[in-house]
Amino acid sequence: MDTIISLFLIFIGAALINNFVLHYFVGICPFIGVSRRVDMAFGMGCAVTFVIAIAATLSWTLTFYILRPDAPLSAWLWKALGGNPDVSVDLSILSYIAYIFVIASSVQFVEMYVKKFFPALHRSFGIFLPLITTNCAILFACLEIMKNLQGGDQIWGLHHALALSVGGGIGFTIAIVIMAGLREELELCDVPKALKGPGIALLVAGILAMAFMGFTGVDRGVADAIRTLTHN
Amino acid sequence: MASSSPSPAERFIAGILPENPIYRQLLGMCPTLAVTNSLKPALTMAIATTFVLLCANISISLIRPLLKPHLRILVFTLTIAAFVTIADRLLAAYLYEMSKQLGPYVPLIIVNCIIISRCEACASKQPLPHAIADAIGMGIGFTLALASLGFVRELLGMGSLFGHQVLPSSWPNWGILVLPPGAFLTLGALLGAVNAWTARRKAKQLSN
Numbered sequence A: 001m002d003t004i005i006s007l008f009l010i011f012i013g014a015a016l017i018n019n020f021v022l023h024y025f026v027g028i029c030p031f032i033g034v035s036r037r038v039d040m041a042f043g044m045g046c047a048v049t050f051v052i053a054i055a056a057t058l059s060w061t062l063t064f065y066i067l068r069p070d071a072p073l074s075a076w077l078w079k080a081l082g083g084n085p086d087v088s089v090d091l092s093i094l095s096y097i098a099y100i101f102v103i104a105s106s107v108q109f110v111e112m113y114v115k116k117f118f119p120a121l122h123r124s125f126g127i128f129l130p131l132i133t134t135n136c137a138i139l140f141a142c143l144e145i146m147k148n149l150q151g152g153d154q155i156w157g158l159h160h161a162l163a164l165s166v167g168g169g170i171g172f173t174i175a176i177v178i179m180a181g182l183r184e185e186l187e188l189c190d191v192p193k194a195l196k197g198p199g200i201a202l203l204v205a206g207i208l209a210m211a212f213m214g215f216t217g218v219d220r221g222v223a224d225a226i227r228t229l230t231h232n
Numbered sequence B: 001m002a003s004s005s006p007s008p009a010e011r012f013i014a015g016i017l018p019e020n021p022i023y024r025q026l027l028g029m030c031p032t033l034a035v036t037n038s039l040k041p042a043l044t045m046a047i048a049t050t051f052v053l054l055c056a057n058i059s060i061s062l063i064r065p066l067l068k069p070h071l072r073i074l075v076f077t078l079t080i081a082a083f084v085t086i087a088d089r090l091l092a093a094y095l096y097e098m099s100k101q102l103g104p105y106v107p108l109i110i111v112n113c114i115i116i117s118r119c120e121a122c123a124s125k126q127p128l129p130h131a132i133a134d135a136i137g138m139g140i141g142f143t144l145a146l147a148s149l150g151f152v153r154e155l156l157g158m159g160s161l162f163g164h165q166v167l168p169s170s171w172p173n174w175g176i177l178v179l180p181p182g183a184f185l186t187l188g189a190l191l192g193a194v195n196a197w198t199a200r201r202k203a204k205q206l207s208n
Helices: A002-017 A028-033 A038-067 A072-080 A092-117 A119-125 A128-134 A136-147 A158-186 A198-213 A218-231 B008-016 B029-034 B039-062 B069-094 B096-105 B107-111 B113-123 B128-158 B180-207
Strands: none
Touching: A002 A158, A002 A218, A028 A128, A028 A158, A028 A198, A028 B029, A038 A072, A038 A092, A038 A119, A038 A128, A038 A136, A038 A158, A092 A119, A092 A128, A092 A136, A092 B069, A092 B107, A128 A136, A128 B069, A136 A158, A136 B096, A136 B107, A158 A198, A198 B180, B008 B128, B029 B096, B029 B107, B029 B128, B029 B180, B039 B069, B039 B096, B039 B107, B039 B113, B039 B128, B069 B096, B069 B107, B069 B113, B096 B107, B107 B113, B113 B128, B128 B180
């Protein structure tokens, strides 16, 4: 039960309370640049969620078995190659390069998949699909997973990593879809000339972020509610 | 020749205001919004980014003849990732508290669009002096943008600058500016102010 609650807390935390876009400011570029039409924004959100889940799975595996301090696979290899057994093996200095490689290849994979099975969607995305590589949200998820694999009170399993990444992806989708809806309405408004475009979008995003601050504390309340429910 | 490819000096000036990465091109928004709740982290971040931008521009410009078109983005990102690792380790060694405060935003320099766009638009096509001037100009432009945001947010949000109280204690701190929504609001307002200022200057030049 505790595992389910902790997974749920990670998920809600990434999706709503500490929303990737509105709290951690990752994935701002597509948030400001792409979000002009709701259907496009939704497609973009789904693609990011998909890529983020793949990248998180791969980078969790890499970090857990190879990159973290005293990772089993690299420690075994070090001993098999005759290294000093008293020295602990730590490859975490390579993690940034490894993650960016993983992300670039998962984006390439998703692009090939979408091109083959959803050619219409692929045409409407155009340049934005390869640009997911430079979407900070994905690297951010990988870094959070790394942070929770290097010690701390709990070493994350793959299920925690997936909860964080899917939650983050869904949070990104929620934020970008709301923003696209707001901007569709904004087109009809009389905005001061200097604020047209990104200026007013940022101000609206600020108000949206304030609204999302209202979710603070929801996680504890929900966790308590689940606990009382299961105890009765 | 001079009109088709700007000289190093022109590239340097361009980065500071006419093509300012934040206010004009709206690139690299993630660190801009995330670390500017006070001046100190904002400046550290700006310097780290400038360092990575300069190193990446120099290396890309040097290996320019070897670049293959279909692999260039991968080469850019891996080069940047290597330099970001160096910057991250340096920060952790000499400014440990600051590196902890900046947290994941130092490694996130890897996906900062400014650096990739400068590698693509300038360093992969121009010789070394141009690339260096471009990197320093863009770096200063980025630093100015981050410093202006950090200045406004720290001054109005906490009444202090670099951690020293400057406004009288009767100042009601605008707490929202230090919180995440304040980042969006301040940048939106500053962006509007810069746009209005440029428009007025252009109008004046036309009327003269």
